[in-house]
Amino acid sequence: MSRRHAAIRRARGQWAVEDLGSRNGTRLDGRRLDGTAPLQPGSVLRLGGSLFVLAHRKVQAAALDDSELVGSSGVMDDVRRAVAAVAAHPNSVLLTGETGTGKEVVAGALHRASGRAGRFVAVNCGAVSEGVLESELFGHRKGAFTGAVADKEGLFAAADGGTLFLDEVGEMPPGLQVRLLRVLETRTVRPIGSTRERAVDVRVVAATNRDLVQEVRLGKVRADLFARLNQWPVHLPPLRERREDIPELSRALLARRGEGRALSLGLLEALLVHRWTLNVRGLANVLGVAAIASPADQPLELTEQVAAMLEADRAMAEPVVDPAALMRTMPTVPMVKRPSPTPDADAVAEALRANNGSVAAAARAVGASRQQIYRLIESEGWDLDTFRE
Ligand SMILES: Nc1ncnc2c1ncn2[C@@H]1O[C@H](COP(=O)(O)OP(=O)(O)O)[C@@H](O)[C@H]1O
Ligand SMILES: [Mg+2]
Known part of the structure; x- marks a missing residue:
C-alpha cells in the first residue's frame, strides 16, 4: 500500500472511496477504481497487497461458540444469537436459506448447544420415495410389508432424547406430512404394522431452501405442519451477503483437506467478489480445485481451472433464455401446448378458392386447424361465399 493510498469517507449516510493517486492503484469489486466511487456493504477493496470487505454491521461478541460453525460476520452473529437463544427450549426450529449456506452445520451446532443427551439424526425428506421415507422415519414391524424381514427402529426412535434434522422438508409427500404432524403433536410414534405407540422426546429441526410460505399457498405443504415446524425461524444468509467470512471459511475448508497453504492475493480477490450460487x-469445491491445480509449495492461485469453476458457478445463476432448455429443467410444469403459427392469409385464401370454400379441405391444404381458418375468416372479414364458384 502507498503511504497515502486511498480515502474512505462517509457523506449523507453513504460510504465512498477515493484513490489518492496511489502508486499501484485501488481496485473496487475486482475492477480498477478511477477517482471516487460509492461503497456498499460487501464491497471488496484492494489497496496494494491488502484486501478489505465493507462489513454489513459491526460484530458484537458471539453468543454461540461452535468449532464446526465458522464465520464471525455480523450476519452470522445474528444466526449464532438466534441459535443460542432457542437451544435449551423445546421449540421446533425452521432453518431457511439457499443450498450450501450451512443449514446442516447450524442444525448440528444447535443440537450441541441444546445439551440434549440423545443423538443428532439427519434425514433428507426429498431423497427417497414416500414408502421408504415413512418406514425410515417411523420404523416398521417384521412382516408389515413385503421386504420387512425384521423389526426396524425408525429415525424418530433413534433420535429419542436428541435432535431429528428433517432436511428439504418442503419436499415431503403430502401423505407423510399428516403422519409427521400427528407424531409432533402426540409425541408418540407407531411403527408401520404395529398397534402400539411409543413415546418419543425429539427436538425437531427442519430445513428448506424453498419459500415455505409460498409452498403452503400452493398447497404443497400443509399449513398446520408449517406452523408446527416454524416455532423458531432462523434464516441463513447467502455467502454473498457475508463476504467478510470468506477468508476464515477458506482457511477452515482447506484445513479439512489437510491443506495449510495461503491464498494468493489474486485468488482471494476473485473469491471475495464472486456471487457464490452454491x-x-x-467455495469448498473451488478451493479443492485450487489446492490440486496450484504448484506445490506455492500459495493457492487463480489458475485456469479455478477460473472455469467460478465461471460455471456464475453461469448457474443466469436466467435461462432458451425456452426449450427451460422446459427441460422444469419437468414438473405441465407441458403447455404450443400454439401453431397463424397460417398465412394469402395462402389460406388461395386454398379456400381451390377447395370451393371448404374450410376442412383448406385447413388440410395449409396444415392448420379448422378453428384457425375460422378465426382468420373472421379477422379478415371474409365471406365464404366469395370463394365458391
Ligand atoms: N458456517 C460454516 N462453517 C463451516 N463449514 C460450513 C459452514 N457453512 C457451510 N459449511 C460447509 O459447507 C457445506 C454445505 O453445508 P450444509 O450445511 O450441508 O449446507 P445446506 O444444508 O444449507 O445445503 C458443508 O461441507 C459444510 O460443512
Ligand atoms: Mg443440506
Whole structure:
C-alpha cells in the first residue's frame, strides 16, 4: 500500500472511496477504481497487497461458540444469537436459506448447544420415495410389508432424547406430512404394522431452501405442519451477503483437506467478489480445485481451472433464455401446448378458392386447424361465399 493510498469517507449516510493517486492503484469489486466511487456493504477493496470487505454491521461478541460453525460476520452473529437463544427450549426450529449456506452445520451446532443427551439424526425428506421415507422415519414391524424381514427402529426412535434434522422438508409427500404432524403433536410414534405407540422426546429441526410460505399457498405443504415446524425461524444468509467470512471459511475448508497453504492475493480477490450460487459448498469445491491445480509449495492461485469453476458457478445463476432448455429443467410444469403459427392469409385464401370454400379441405391444404381458418375468416372479414364458384 502507498503511504497515502486511498480515502474512505462517509457523506449523507453513504460510504465512498477515493484513490489518492496511489502508486499501484485501488481496485473496487475486482475492477480498477478511477477517482471516487460509492461503497456498499460487501464491497471488496484492494489497496496494494491488502484486501478489505465493507462489513454489513459491526460484530458484537458471539453468543454461540461452535468449532464446526465458522464465520464471525455480523450476519452470522445474528444466526449464532438466534441459535443460542432457542437451544435449551423445546421449540421446533425452521432453518431457511439457499443450498450450501450451512443449514446442516447450524442444525448440528444447535443440537450441541441444546445439551440434549440423545443423538443428532439427519434425514433428507426429498431423497427417497414416500414408502421408504415413512418406514425410515417411523420404523416398521417384521412382516408389515413385503421386504420387512425384521423389526426396524425408525429415525424418530433413534433420535429419542436428541435432535431429528428433517432436511428439504418442503419436499415431503403430502401423505407423510399428516403422519409427521400427528407424531409432533402426540409425541408418540407407531411403527408401520404395529398397534402400539411409543413415546418419543425429539427436538425437531427442519430445513428448506424453498419459500415455505409460498409452498403452503400452493398447497404443497400443509399449513398446520408449517406452523408446527416454524416455532423458531432462523434464516441463513447467502455467502454473498457475508463476504467478510470468506477468508476464515477458506482457511477452515482447506484445513479439512489437510491443506495449510495461503491464498494468493489474486485468488482471494476473485473469491471475495464472486456471487457464490452454491454458497459455502461451492467455495469448498473451488478451493479443492485450487489446492490440486496450484504448484506445490506455492500459495493457492487463480489458475485456469479455478477460473472455469467460478465461471460455471456464475453461469448457474443466469436466467435461462432458451425456452426449450427451460422446459427441460422444469419437468414438473405441465407441458403447455404450443400454439401453431397463424397460417398465412394469402395462402389460406388461395386454398379456400381451390377447395370451393371448404374450410376442412383448406385447413388440410395449409396444415392448420379448422378453428384457425375460422378465426382468420373472421379477422379478415371474409365471406365464404366469395370463394365458391
Ligand atoms: N458456517 C460454516 N462453517 C463451516 N463449514 C460450513 C459452514 N457453512 C457451510 N459449511 C460447509 O459447507 C457445506 C454445505 O453445508 P450444509 O450445511 O450441508 O449446507 P445446506 O444444508 O444449507 O445445503 C458443508 O461441507 C459444510 O460443512
Ligand atoms: Mg443440506
